[in-house]
Amino acid sequence: MPMSDILHVSEHPIDLNAVHAALSDPRFGAQLVFAGIVRNVNDGRPVEAVSYESFVVLAEQTFSDLAREVREQVGGPLKVVLIHRTGRLSVGEISTIVGVAAPHRAECYSASRYLLEQLKVRVPVWKEEHYANGDGSWLAGTELVP
Amino acid sequence: MVVEVKMFGALRQFSENGVIVLELPDQSTVQQARDCLKDFLSSRFPGAAQIGLIDKSALANDRRVLKNEEVIGLQRNLALLPPVCGG
Numbered sequence: 001m002p003m004s005d006i007l008h009v010s011e012h013p014i015d016l017n018a019v020h021a022a023l024s025d026p027r028f029g030a031q032l033v034f035a036g037i038v039r040n041v042n043d044g045r046p047v048e049a050v051s052y053e054s055f056v057v058l059a060e061q062t063f064s065d066l067a068r069e070v071r072e073q074v075g076g077p078l079k080v081v082l083i084h085r086t087g088r089l090s091v092g093e094i095s096t097i098v099g100v101a102a103p104h105r106a107e108c109y110s111a112s113r114y115l116l117e118q119l120k121v122r123v124p125v126w127k128e129e130h131y132a133n134g135d136g137s138w139l140a141g142t143e144l145v146p
Numbered sequence: 147m148v149v150e151v152k153m154f155g156a157l158r159q160f161s162e163n164g165v166i167v168l169e170l171p172d173q174s175t176v177q178q179a180r181d182c183l184k185d186f187l188s189s190r191f192p193g194a195a196q197i198g199l200i201d202k203s204a205l206a207n208d209r210r211v212l213k214n215e216e217v218i219g220l221q222r223n224l225a226l227l228p229p230v231c232g233g
Contacts, residue, residue, distance in 0.1 A: 036233045052232070053154055055225050057208045059232075084232055096233050116233070124206070124225075125232030126155035138156035141231030144204035146213040 006081040006099075007063035009056045009125075014083055014094045023079050023101035032108040033081075034116055036096030038089045042139075046132040051088045052095060055124040059084065062123045069118075070100075070111045078102045078111060084125055095127075147172055149218065151183060152225040156196045157203065160187050170218070176205045177214040183226065203228045 006022050016033070023031045038050045067080040081099030089095055098119065100111045121142040128138045149168045153161040160166075168182050184200045191197060204211045204227045211227070218224070 053158070054232075055152065055154055055206070055227060058206055058210075058225065058227075061209050120233045121230065123232045124154070124227050124230055126228060127231055128155075138228075139231045141229035143202050143229045144206070144211045144227055146204070146211045 004079045005067055006083060007060060007067060008082075009054045009059045009063075009084045009086055011085070011087045014085065014097055016094075016097075019081050019083070019097055019099050022081050023099050025077075025079060025101060027077060028079070028101045028103055030103065030105040030108040031101040032099070032105075032112045034096075034098040034112055035094045036098075038091050038093050038095055040091040042129055045129075047091065047129050048132050049088050049090050049130040050095065051128045051130065051136075052084070052086045053126045053128070054084060054086050056086070059123050059125060063119075066115055066118050066122070070114050073114065074102065074107045074111055076103065076107065078107060080111070080115070082115060082119065084119075084123065086125075088130075147174075147218075148222065149179065150223050151179070151205075152223070154225065155228040157199055157226060157228055160191055160194070160197070174218050175214065176212045176216050176218060179205060179218060179224065180214070180226075199228050200226070 063082040079101040083097040085095050098116045102108050130136050151166045187197050206225050
């Protein structure tokens, strides 16, 4: 893993300044940061919070795999930040960061999209929504493929 | 052989402290471990709908998701991973 990458699962709030600092590089004219944020409704049900759980060691290994794959696809210099929160998050909190930086925007957009879509189907993370009426529900997801 | 399986998501509630300990025959495959888990939980929680999730869940070690036909071998710590939904 290049020293500049940040690839981790954390129970702590995400520091966007640290994300931008990690992506900064005088060679790079493009920086793209996607933030996944807990929203207040899902399938018509008011949501108060979401609890995230992860198999951290494999999630971080998968982050590393994804960074390597996307770097091979881009074929040029690229910085990658992948962070996923765990624990109970309130509406409006950042759950996920997919950050990339590269010399030009085209690599950034393609890399960001690839990382985000792969994260959602390959990284072992689960979420339980907590509703306004006190109920909770684990959300359905995508089966992992060996 | 004894294998510890970490449980996650909707399946975690069926374990104590997030772990289920299985006694498996030597040379068991991943599929056999899955079947054993399903039998174990079905006997203790009859009728629990979430146990059906086991068929859709993957078994993994710390580095990768395992194929059903793989022999577990010397691995003693596995994880049962329900369908994922990060982001």
